[in-house]
Amino acid sequence: MPQPIFNQVVEYNTEGLDRVFAAVADPTRRAILAALAQEPATVTEIARPFPVSLNAISKHILVLERAGLVKREVVGREHRCRLDPAPLRKASAWLEYYRKFWDLRLDALERHVISRKKGKRGTHGRSD
């Protein structure tokens, strides 16, 4: 099978993408990002709505930090976290390559529905 884009895709920022995708593969971490998208918060504030320990949330935040998705600022005794969306942009760019495939699938589905509708109309008018 031909694989001209193979190495290109593999080598394109591969470690960064690994970390970003692994980071957002967890619902708690996605929820933390959604919360930080509203406003920056301390670790304690982030942890409040979750039914898990502060320690567990801290670990999730660390995974997000390592992926570059969360930046932490130490202001006095407070650790303030904010969203950094830049790595998500790279993830989106990777996915963008596949857009043509799902667009194609939707096009094919649309054509199928239209041809079925036409077929039905044809059947009503004729005896075959």
Place this chain on the structure above:
Amino acid sequence: MPQPIFNQVVEYNTEGLDRVFAAVADPTRRAILAALAQEPATVTEIARPFPVSLNAISKHILVLERAGLVKREVVGREHRCRLDPAPLRKASAWLEYYRKFWDLRLDALERHVISRKKGKRGTHGRSD
């Protein structure tokens, strides 16, 4: 902190997204998807360019299958795999929510660059 979109984001197709993001968090699996985007292939054909065992590739394909990204058809004694891009569309839709944040960042950067340029021009013309 206000979290109106919290549960909405957490509950939106959470298991599906977990599996898709975890599946594409690996460079070998991303390379397999890139190969299948070119044309369907048997497991042996997929494994050929990789410096790892057929067994390792089989496991990667299984992860992709569980995420719904690869469909397998058994034709005679052959297992033919093809890309199913539909779950990537859902991943892209999740990322889409964050587009406004990276767009904002780029806008801010652009404004910063423009205002610096203007500042420089101003300095050339005047003595302040």
